[in-house]
Amino acid sequence: MKDLHGGNIYKFQREGKNDILDYSSNINPLGVPQKFINIAKESFDKLVNYPDPYYIDLRKKIAEFNSLDLSNIIVGNGATEILFLYLKALKPKKVLILAPCFAEYERALKSVSAEITYFELKESDNFYPNIENLKKEIETNNYDLLLFCNPNNPTGQFIKLEDIKEIVVACENKNTKIFVDEAFIEFIENWQEKTVSLFKNKNIFIMRAFTKFFAIPGLRLGYGIGFDDEILNKMWDEKEPWTVNTFANLAGLVMLDDKEYIEKSEKWILEEKKFMYKELSEFQYLKAYRTECNFILLKIQNISSASLRDKMIEKNILIRDASNFKFLDYHFVRLAIKDRESNIKVLEALADIIEYRG
Amino acid sequence: MKDLHGGNIYKFQREGKNDILDYSSNINPLGVPQKFINIAKESFDKLVNYPDPYYIDLRKKIAEFNSLDLSNIIVGNGATEILFLYLKALKPKKVLILAPCFAEYERALKSVSAEITYFELKESDNFYPNIENLKKEIETNNYDLLLFCNPNNPTGQFIKLEDIKEIVVACENKNTKIFVDEAFIEFIENWQEKTVSLFKNKNIFIMRAFTKFFAIPGLRLGYGIGFDDEILNKMWDEKEPWTVNTFANLAGLVMLDDKEYIEKSEKWILEEKKFMYKELSEFQYLKAYRTECNFILLKIQNISSASLRDKMIEKNILIRDASNFKFLDYHFVRLAIKDRESNIKVLEALADIIEYRG
Incomplete structure (x- = not known):
């Protein structure tokens, strides 16, 4: 590390x-959030029990928040755990990343020995991806996975859903999976109408975090949204038990209603x-x-x-x-x-x- | 899972x-522990920061508690993370486990594709290991790792330090590493005089937990004690950042002084x-x-x-x-x-x- x-x-x-x-x-x-603090202060006695290893209540709440099903949701110790679990489950060999991007992707991909190609987000394009070039790159190569962050850290750019749709089609034709880091999406105006989770596409996996929007990097709570049972089951198999602690679990339950x-x-x-x-x-x-x-x-x-x-x-x-x-x-x-x-x-x-x- | x-x-x-x-x-x-609750109730504002990724203060406190150095200590999301990190770092091929034992060992060993041999703790011996037979097993085979829990879950037996010493010698002769799960050791009378950490042996790695003795399975805090820098560095390299959250970190700091x-x-x-x-x-x-x-x-x-x-x-x-x-x-x-x-x-x-x- x-x-x-x-x-x-x-x-x-x-x-x-x-x-x-x-x-x-x-x-x-x-x-x-103060509402969470108030409830958490009365919840210390809950620490004597292990968290629910399947986090049923928390996943139900997250599913509801996203108008999805419980089975679409996996939770993790921050978004980081979700990223590592997904990569362990998929074991991609060739990966395309839009960059500049969050440094942890490279570390996680190296841990599964993936070969990384960087697709440059150009300063001259204000760091917005050139969709035609990106499609060409996907179509002329055999990537197992395309990975990008939306909105992107550190550039702050947000790729529009109609542009992503074109990329999704290109990826489907090449059987390239897509991993989208949406850790910052709640800061986007009307994000509910702009998230890739709306596609409910089997090829797409989405990473989300409570860290940024709810200001709790100290608690460690993230989640994944997937539509492919095979990948999700592999992630659950790989998962170490109880990595989301009781207070992080509680935060998720309370904050989405706040x-x-x-x-x-x-x-x-x-x-x-x-x-x-x-x-x-x-x-x-x-x-x-x-x-x-x-x-x-x-x-x-x-x-x-x-x-x-x-x-x-x-x-x-x-x-x-x-x-x-x-x-x-x-x-x-x-x-x-x-x-x-x-x-x-x-x-x-x-x-x-x-x-x-x- | x-x-x-x-x-x-x-x-x-x-x-x-x-x-x-x-x-x-x-x-x-x-x-x-009430002292922890009192301090934690006043510490919710700390959640807006990421935990220290190296957990320097916490590791200092744990090192002090065990009369060891900061560099001997690694912390994890419960003892579970320590077990998985150690196995990822060592990548043992052949492993000997004393059994009956905690089921998570098998799952963790399978995740690194290790071949497992079980050394039976016999009912007729009240589940105490037959030291002569165990030494023979180690000496006549090439195990990369011997793994056991002391005191052992679920049998409650505690292996005496003089018996472990014989096993350590046998392992050293065969370059077999030793992993000792001491998650329950604080329940043993005068455990400070009976832990294998006293050997400060490079071949031995020890896993400890706050979970059991301090009654906080909901918080997720464990640690490892090692004397081999190479293994410890590999574990830090493998470690996902911030897996111990701010409250688990605080618990460690407060509870060891309680x-x-x-x-x-x-x-x-x-x-x-x-x-x-x-x-x-x-x-x-x-x-x-x-x-x-x-x-x-x-x-x-x-x-x-x-x-x-x-x-x-x-x-x-x-x-x-x-x-x-x-x-x-x-x-x-x-x-x-x-x-x-x-x-x-x-x-x-x-x-x-x-x-x-x-």
Whole structure:
């Protein structure tokens, strides 16, 4: 396990920086939903029992939330477990990934010895995939699996359902399975009308997370949506028992019913992503890529990503140096989008460092 | 993932049996430590951060508790994750297991395609291993790994350190690694003087759990102790990030310092295992095997294990039908040992069913 991710604030805490503002991980700033906290505080006695190894109630709730059946749902210790289980079950040999993308895909694919080809999301296309080229790539090769993230981390781009439909047809003709990471989809406006789960297609497997939208990376809860019983059964066979603990289980049961939190979050992200994009677009020495999500990719011109990161840490703000993402380089950083007050602090810090360096 | 374990009370809860007394899983009846609950109730805001992927503070605490170094410790989502990680790292081809034993070993070993040989713990030896025969078995074969549980589930037997020493020497001569499951060792009187971790031997890897002694199967926290950097590094490489969630992490930090809970638990188990053994020894139609642990294996003579289990469920008590343990059959059941009041209920129910059947 290598240090590939944002959000490792512990290094800083051990150095005495306890009040660091974490803009390196993309978590809903509304924080842990209060309704869950209230119920969880009365539920400590439940810890003396093992969780239900089949998580029937939780999977029913998730199925209902997605207008699907219990049998379509598998739950995991964060989305990460779902990704690893799927790959262990499918054992793909040749895999095509849209990149830049989340680093954990590569690690997971290497753990099953898959051969990885990267399909580049080009800066000149604002990181939106060229659908014709992608179809051609699928049609002229024999990939076992196409893997992509939608909306995509770190670029913030969201592929439209009609474009995905074309890709699905191309994949079906070549018997290429599709794995879609939808860990951030709840931040998309009216996402229920835009998710690939609407296709109910046997070739498609979808990964979701509670981590980002419900602000609980510390609890570890993710799930998978599948329509192919053979793959799902293999995943259950591979699964280590009880990896979702009692509190993560409870969180799932409570949070999907928390309409107030969900609506408040939707309102927040709609406002703040517009605000951040607009403000960042006014900077002279950086380019902000339009995002549909709760983070934003920046290209910076007059300082390296590592230097900017270090200078921001001096100002007690942790941002994500995005130079280690495939096809990106030292010009790129990723910022979370949080509450207005914090966003303004970050904008001011950035202006200090980038715009008025001397 | 198959239904191999005790403790799945959810089936019964879904049938409306909410108040079932669970004697099928071996959990400390003192319940979730109150000190942890008090601190956890104030820690929900920590869930907005990912856990430290290296769990430095937790591993330091565990190392200290065991008078070892941070580098000797790896943590996991329950002991189960530790078992799977070790096997993925070692990739043993030929494995010798002492049995009857925990069913998850077989499942984990099959997941790495290991060939399993069972060394029988014989009823005629009260399920204590015949050390001479075991040494011979190791010396005349080429096992990559010897795996055993100490104290052993479901037999309750504890192998003495001087006997293990002989086995360690035999294994070293054949380059056979040793994996010892010590998930129940804290229930052994003065266990600190009896654990194989005292050997600090490179060939030995030890698995421990918080689950049983600290009564938190719902939280999922286990750890491994190793002295071979190569194996430990491979395990870290294989490990999926953040599998121990923030509350499990916190539990580890708080509970090992909870001297009051630990002492109270030690006093309880000392008294109750004597009580249960003595009471059960007076039954005419069953044989109780002497246990050093918080559960007890019974051989029953006038009813099958499945029938006894069903009849106990009618009395709202769930016991473990032990017939599916290797080398056991329909004569065997396993009982947890809990608080005096519950133990008396179970003894009375047993007497009703076994002794006065008509």
